[in-house]
Amino acid sequence: MMTSTTLDAPAAKPLLDWYDRHHRDLPWRVSPPMAARGIKADPYHVWLSEVMLQQTTVPAVKPYFANFLARWPTVRDLADAASEDVMAAWAGLGYYARARNLKKCAEAVARIHDGVFPSTEEGLKSLPGIGDYTAAAVAAIAFNRQAAVMDGNVERVISRLFAIATPLPAAKPLMKQKVGLLTPQHRPGDFAQAMMDLGATICTPKRPACSLCPFRGSCEALRLHDPEHFPVKAAKKEKPVRHGAAFIAVTADGDIFLRRRIESGLLGGMTEVPTTNWTARQDGATSAGAAPFPAAWEPCGTVIHVFTHFELRLSIYRAAIPSLIQTDNGWWEPVTNLDSQALPTVMKKAIAAAIPLAFKYSKD
DNA sequence: GAATCGTGGCA
DNA sequence: TTGCCAAGATT
Numbered sequence: 038m039m040t041s042t043t044l045d046a047p048a049a050k051p052l053l054d055w056y057d058r059h060h061r062d063l064p065w066r067v068s069p070p071m072a073a074r075g076i077k078a079d080p081y082h083v084w085l086s087e088v089m090l091q092q093t094t095v096p097a098v099k100p101y102f103a104n105f106l107a108r109w110p111t112v113r114d115l116a117d118a119a120s121e122d123v124m125a126a127w128a129g130l131g132y133y134a135r136a137r138n139l140k141k142c143a144e145a146v147a148r149i150h151d152g153v154f155p156s157t158e159e160g161l162k163s164l165p166g167i168g169d170y171t172a173a174a175v176a177a178i179a180f181n182r183q184a185a186v187m188d189g190n191v192e193r194v195i196s197r198l199f200a201i202a203t204p205l206p207a208a209k210p211l212m213k214q215k216v217g218l219l220t221p222q223h224r225p226g227d228f229a230q231a232m233m234d235l236g237a238t239i240c241t242p243k244r245p246a247c248s249l250c251p252f253r254g255s256c257e258a259l260r261l262h263d264p265e266h267f268p269v270k271a272a273k274k275e276k277p278v279r280h281g282a283a284f285i286a287v288t289a290d291g292d293i294f295l296r297r298r299i300e301s302g303l304l305g306g307m308t309e310v311p312t313t314n315w316t317a318r319q320d321g322a323t324s325a326g327a328a329p330f331p332a333a334w335e336p337c338g339t340v341i342h343v344f345t346h347f348e349l350r351l352s353i354y355r356a357a358i359p360s361l362i363q364t365d366n367g368w369w370e371p372v373t374n375l376d377s378q379a380l381p382t383v384m385k386k387a388i389a390a391a392i393p394l395a396f397k398y399s400k401d
Numbered sequence: 402g403a404a405t406c407g408t409g410g411c412a
Numbered sequence: 413t414t415g416c417c418a419a420g421a422t423t
Contacts, residue, residue, distance in 0.1 A: 090419040097409065097418085131407030134421075168421045188419045206402085233419055242417075243412075273416090303406065345406055382408060 049221040049228055051251040056231035061238070063095065064102055069227065078226070080154040080179040081112045084142075087171045087178075088135055095237075101130050112154070115140070116147035124306055124379035133307055133381070137300070138166025156180040178226040185217040186229035190236025196268035197240060197258035204269040240264075276343070280323045281315040282352040283340070283384075285391035286332060288361060288369065293388070293395075294329075295378065296367035303344070308379045310387055311367070315349055325354050330364070332356035338390050342383040349383065355391035 057069050065086035067078045085105060089098040104126060109115040115123070120140055127136035142165045146154055154175065155161050162172035173184035187195075192205065195212045203211065221228055239246045247259050258264040286294040293310070300306045311329040313322055321327065325334040334354040342349045361369060370378060372395055375388065388395050 087419060092407085092418055092420055094409075094418050129408075131409090132420085134406065138421080166421065170420055174419070186419085189417085190419070230419090237419085305406090343408085345408090346404075 048219050048255070052231045052235065053221075053224055053227060055251040056227055056234060059234070059238070060231070061095075061234050064099060066230065078179045080156075080175060082106070083179040084112075084154060084167075084171070084175050085139075087174050088139055088142075088166055089130065091135060091171070092132060093130065097130065101127070111152070112143050113147045113152050115143040120306070121379060125308075125377060128307065128379045129382055129385075131382075133305055135166060137306055141165040142167065154179070156182065158182065158184050174229060177220075177229045181224075181226055183220055183222050183225045184229075185213055185220050186232070187213050187216050188233060190233040190240075191216060191229075192268055193242065194232055194236050194240045194252075197245075197264050198252055198256050200257035200261055200267060202267075202269055204271050208268070276346065276348050277317060278348045278350060279315040279317060280319040280350050280352075281313045282323050282325065282327060282354060283310050283312045283387040284328050284334065285310050285353065285355045285388055286330075286358050286362075287355065287372065287392065288358045291372045292361075292369035293372050293375070293392075294358075294362075294364070294367055295370050304381050304383075306379070307381050307384075309381075309384050312351070312387075315347075315351075319350075323352065328354065328356075330362055332358060340383070340386045340390050342386060344383075351383070351387055353387055353390040 060066075060068055062068055063086075065082050067076050086098065086102055089101055105115075108122075108126065109118055118140070123140050124133070124136055127133065127139075130136075145164055146152060155164070156176065156179075158172045158176045161167050161175050162169070167175070170186065170188050173186040174188075176182040176184040177186050187209070192209070192212055195201070195215050196208065199215060201208050201211060216232075219228075235250070239250050243265065245264050247253050247256070247264060250256065250259075253259060256264070258267050295308050296311060298304050298307050298309050313327045316323060325336070328334050334356045337353050337355050340351040340353055342351065372392060375395060380388070385396060
């Protein structure tokens, strides 16, 4: 005969009980007490937070999430926003393809889906910037669908629970299968968030607090006395060093020369000061001789900035420009207005090296 | 499967 | 100080 419950339900119960007591309160989250008062998750809020949280910490996301919601309260508002404004608001958060896809996704939802997010994983995943994880997360959290949500936290929890020795990312299909078997029909969104909270606060990469874990009685890695051994990951490559030069041109009126980077690739669509190519070797192409236009370029130090897959050593040059130079690929921006620009952190560092007070009054 | 794509915090 | 890594997606 058929049983009335799935095999997984008993495993989900201790975690949901733990979540009811120890869940984190987050600005984008409808916590269990809120849900008990009838508050529903807003798909726009869930989607926005999930995209911002991709490879990004909760503390880093909080101010950006608040600012985006204040400026663009609905997905239609975001769809109608100027791309430059969205990129500028995203500046500093990193992985700028997320911002480009965020705008595209908002436009698709507003214009193709009549302002309503799809409620299925399949529908969500067809949208720009929404992959396996985000589709499942939005489906589960915003629409209460039984979707198997697997992010880095869940990978860690699952790999320990079952002592999976296969290295990532090869082990992902098996882990996803395990998550699918554990995910309950009841409260799938809370289950997903509980798994992630558990990974973030108990089942941590280093020194996990196993004595406080609702899975402590059934965790295979703990039984083996080596939870930190999991998940197994492939060794990472060392970071190469690239060299380049950046040029900060300032007029007597206090205008600085800026350009917009091409849409694709590193820092795509973001604002920059002129720079040379960033190459493996330090040579003439990375010196003042490679400036965008002739001027009295003076060296003012080096900025070191670490990207995901290389380290950049940027030689900084500054020049006072007597009169505005005609250019066809950039513009002159008042230094007092830099906080409105889509300047990634590396460009802010470069400008700050040449003009120490440039951002003095633009940050809290 | 492997590379690409940011940033800041922390042990 | 240096390495690690945080609610991944795209090509």
